[in-house]
Amino acid sequence: MPTINENFIKIPATYLFSEIARRVSAYRSEHPDVDIIRMGIGDVTLPLPDVCVDAMIKAAEEQRSVATFRGYGPEQGYDFLRKAIVENDFQAFGIEEDEVFVSDGAKSDTGNIGDIFSRDNKVAITDPSYPVYVDTNAMGGRAGQFLNGQWSGLVYLPCNESNRFVPELPAGKVDIIYLCYPNNPTGTVLTREQLAVWVNYARDKGAVILFDAAYEAFISEKDVPHTIYEIDGAKEVAIEFRSFSKTAGFTGTRCGYTVVPKSVKALSENGERVALNKLWLRRQTTKFNGVSYAVQRAAEATYTPEGKRQVRSLIDYYMDNARIIRQALQSIGMSVYGGVNAPYIWVKTPDRMGSWDYFDYLLKEKGIVCTPGAGFGASGEGFVRFSAFGEKERIVEATRRLLR
Amino acid sequence: MPTINENFIKIPATYLFSEIARRVSAYRSEHPDVDIIRMGIGDVTLPLPDVCVDAMIKAAEEQRSVATFRGYGPEQGYDFLRKAIVENDFQAFGIEEDEVFVSDGAKSDTGNIGDIFSRDNKVAITDPSYPVYVDTNAMGGRAGQFLNGQWSGLVYLPCNESNRFVPELPAGKVDIIYLCYPNNPTGTVLTREQLAVWVNYARDKGAVILFDAAYEAFISEKDVPHTIYEIDGAKEVAIEFRSFSKTAGFTGTRCGYTVVPKSVKALSENGERVALNKLWLRRQTTKFNGVSYAVQRAAEATYTPEGKRQVRSLIDYYMDNARIIRQALQSIGMSVYGGVNAPYIWVKTPDRMGSWDYFDYLLKEKGIVCTPGAGFGASGEGFVRFSAFGEKERIVEATRRLLR
Numbered sequence: 017m018p019t020i021n022e023n024f025i026k027i028p029a030t031y032l033f034s035e036i037a038r039r040v041s042a043y044r045s046e047h048p049d050v051d052i053i054r055m056g057i058g059d060v061t062l063p064l065p066d067v068c069v070d071a072m073i074k075a076a077e078e079q080r081s082v083a084t085f086r087g088y089g090p091e092q093g094y095d096f097l098r099k100a101i102v103e104n105d106f107q108a109f110g111i112e113e114d115e116v117f118v119s120d121g122a123k124s125d126t127g128n129i130g131d132i133f134s135r136d137n138k139v140a141i142t143d144p145s146y147p148v149y150v151d152t153n154a155m156g157g158r159a160g161q162f163l164n165g166q167w168s169g170l171v172y173l174p175c176n177e178s179n180r181f182v183p184e185l186p187a188g189k190v191d192i193i194y195l196c197y198p199n200n201p202t203g204t205v206l207t208r209e210q211l212a213v214w215v216n217y218a219r220d221k222g223a224v225i226l227f228d229a230a231y232e233a234f235i236s237e238k239d240v241p242h243t244i245y246e247i248d249g250a251k252e253v254a255i256e257f258r259s260f261s262k263t264a265g266f267t268g269t270r271c272g273y274t275v276v277p278k279s280v281k282a283l284s285e286n287g288e289r290v291a292l293n294k295l296w297l298r299r300q301t302t303k304f305n306g307v308s309y310a311v312q313r314a315a316e317a318t319y320t321p322e323g324k325r326q327v328r329s330l331i332d333y334y335m336d337n338a339r340i341i342r343q344a345l346q347s348i349g350m351s352v353y354g355g356v357n358a359p360y361i362w363v364k365t366p367d368r369m370g371s372w373d374y375f376d377y378l379l380k381e382k383g384i385v386c387t388p389g390a391g392f393g394a395s396g397e398g399f400v401r402f403s404a405f406g407e408k409e410r411i412v413e414a415t416r417r418l419l420r
Numbered sequence: 421m422p423t424i425n426e427n428f429i430k431i432p433a434t435y436l437f438s439e440i441a442r443r444v445s446a447y448r449s450e451h452p453d454v455d456i457i458r459m460g461i462g463d464v465t466l467p468l469p470d471v472c473v474d475a476m477i478k479a480a481e482e483q484r485s486v487a488t489f490r491g492y493g494p495e496q497g498y499d500f501l502r503k504a505i506v507e508n509d510f511q512a513f514g515i516e517e518d519e520v521f522v523s524d525g526a527k528s529d530t531g532n533i534g535d536i537f538s539r540d541n542k543v544a545i546t547d548p549s550y551p552v553y554v555d556t557n558a559m560g561g562r563a564g565q566f567l568n569g570q571w572s573g574l575v576y577l578p579c580n581e582s583n584r585f586v587p588e589l590p591a592g593k594v595d596i597i598y599l600c601y602p603n604n605p606t607g608t609v610l611t612r613e614q615l616a617v618w619v620n621y622a623r624d625k626g627a628v629i630l631f632d633a634a635y636e637a638f639i640s641e642k643d644v645p646h647t648i649y650e651i652d653g654a655k656e657v658a659i660e661f662r663s664f665s666k667t668a669g670f671t672g673t674r675c676g677y678t679v680v681p682k683s684v685k686a687l688s689e690n691g692e693r694v695a696l697n698k699l700w701l702r703r704q705t706t707k708f709n710g711v712s713y714a715v716q717r718a719a720e721a722t723y724t725p726e727g728k729r730q731v732r733s734l735i736d737y738y739m740d741n742a743r744i745i746r747q748a749l750q751s752i753g754m755s756v757y758g759g760v761n762a763p764y765i766w767v768k769t770p771d772r773m774g775s776w777d778y779f780d781y782l783l784k785e786k787g788i789v790c791t792p793g794a795g796f797g798a799s800g801e802g803f804v805r806f807s808a809f810g811e812k813e814r815i816v817e818a819t820r821r822l823l824r
Binding site: 018020022024027061062064066072073076080084085086123124127131132133134136148151152155192223267269270283284298299302303304305306307308311407 | 538540
């Protein structure tokens with residue numbers, strides 16, 4: 017009889033969003049008249065930019081005729097999209113088109129990237145974090161055993177008030193480091209100087225940084241890098257993940273990409289330094305068949321002048337929401353982080369309340385749903401996350417209730 | 421320094437299609453006037469059915485407005501599509517909606533399914549075969565070493581003239597068996613009776629069958645099963661992969677699905693029988709974020725009465741091509757297989773010529789490009805594959821040249 021990948025059953029079920037749904041539903045059934053405002057959601061609410069819809073429709077029409085029909089595309093993405101990506105975001109840093117791999121999203125790529133690494137690598141992950149980093153390393157056998165709420169094999173890098181959410185360099189040896197900036201869930205960032213510390217560390221110690229920049233478009237401050245390749249030497253040690261999901265509202269449309277510079281290498285058993293670009297190309301050409309042509313045309317449209325304006329207006333809308341939330345919470349004396357370069361606001365619970373207790377308080381007393389920070393890792397305990405994705409009128413109503 | 425997944429560099433580069441391209445290009449540069457007909461291609465050439473384009477455009481328009489916008493969808497696919505799939509193809513066999521997982525294609529799923537199994541499983545693969553089965557098991561560490569053109573850890577199941585392309589049951593123990601019927605590349609099938617032998621074997625020995633039914637829509641004969649679940653007991657031992665690629669021309673649109681019945685189980689270390697449905701759900705919800713909403717609506721449209729008619733007419737067109745190719749080759753005395761329930765025709769080379777030699781002969785003497793069978797595995801040597809995907813006029817012209 018076949019045997020299963022044992023790591024799968026070591027992973028505790030993620031109760032975070034189902035538990036939120038359960039509590040909201042229970043409260044709603046007891047109080048059917050309460051108008052509940054959802055600020056826990058990490059999904060966009062504004063529609064796709066018109067340029068994207070137009071491009072998708074044009075591409076779909078092309079698929080109707082023999083003369084313009086497209087069958088299998090390149091697994092790594094069409095040249096038109098890779099070219100637009102490089103020209104707009106990476107040319108200044110020497111990134112080339114064959115270093116960009118278009119995919120169906122950053123979740124797939126941050127999850128699948130483990131395929132190209134051996135099981136023996138020591139992995140460091142900031143805490144709190146996007147659960148995919150932890151769970152996929154657990155599935156890949158790199159996390160050891162799950163004991164007392166943490167994985168024995170992972171190196172956790174706490175991000176908390178005492179370090180101002182800037183993780184400290186690991187004490188022991190690590191091979192792979194996940195960094196996500198602007199950060200989900202804390203909304204905090206690293207400045208160029210702070211990120212350079214990590215790039216230099218990776219270069220000195222021979223580590224690879226897996227840099228998740230899905231929220232890059234929300235950056236408003238000048239000293240915050242939009243890509244890790246702004247940092248000298250990053251091209252030798254960093255892989256970067258990008259997404260159109262939060263930028264252009266592609267959460268239901270599905271497109272992202274990963275930058276794997278040819279100069280990023282890892283060791284084979286015989287001591288050879290192997291380019292990870294070659295391995296990721298092999299992984300993608302073997303296990304993936306490219307992104308829908310119409311979706312790639314929609315993504316390309318975000319790089320036109322009009323596309324950039326439309327994307328900018330989506331971002332501005334959400335960041336205005338973030339400002340409103342931040343100001344309201346600060347005005348009632350809460351400790352508030354993030355929300356300046358990211359659509360997430362990370363809030364310390366009052367009176368050392370637990371994340372879930374404060375969640376219950378907000379639900380029952382204010383009719384507001386947030387996300388308990390404990391759901392993102394041990395260091396998230398004592399915090400909740402507010403999301404700026406949502407309708408402005410509802411956000412304003414929520415702040416009225418918070419101030420009441 | 422990180423270490424790589426060593427299995428990646430054990431895999432020989434797949435030269436098949438690049439070598440074909442190289443030879444065609446070299447010949448063309450010496451003979452620029454020759455009109456070359458490509459019959460090696462495994463990609464569809466007819467455009468998307470109108471119902472699919474219409475549905476995609478309607479869905480794209482919905483994404484333009486707040487009221488109808490869709491963000492993240494369920495990782496396993498929207499209910500509307502899972503429901504249509506079950507109602508049309510699987511209800512008679514007791515398959516339920518939560519046993520269907522919509523994805524971006526059968527290549528991804530047949531590649532990623534290995535994630536849920538341990539490395540220790542013994543894997544059997546028919547020879548010749550779709551290279552993804554072999555390469556992804558090699559990446560996953562289940563193939564051993566590559567020696568003399570084969571992997572030491574895999575069990576190859578030869579399909580050749582002497583067994584009429586019906587693989588024999590393996591002599592030793594195997595845990596996982598890949599079967600693809602109608603077959604790529606041979607175009608051959610198993611009858612219900614022949615497939616039942618495998619289902620019974622899997623039940624007796626406790627193996628799991630990974631059944632790739634991507635070419636199911638091309639079946640024309642009554643005694644050929646469209647799904648493995650037509651066979652009694654298959655629901656306890658088989659996972660089935662399906663695709664809209666060859667059915668409805670979705671090779672560039674990207675949608676497929678995988679059926680994982682809840683009754684298919686594998687062992688954990690403590691001897692528990694774990695449902696693979698639960699593990700695949702975990703895999704997909706952790707490493708995948710669903711298929712583009714517009715693409716799922718396009719797939720759904722293939723199940724409307726008009727959609728079925730349009731899909732049928734695509735299949736009929738290609739199968740008429742297949743008939744033309746078969747008859748031409750038979751009329752010149754070739755040994756011809758497939759092409760009755762599949763868009764591929766598998767042809768024995770004349771005079772024991774090697775696959776590549778016959779490829780060169782057809783290219784240089786007839787201006788026809790086929791695919792050398794040796795590229796699909798050792799048992800493919802001495803055969804070439806003709807594809808029925810293509811423009812009828814070109815297919816007819818090719819047969820004129822063959823008969824000349």
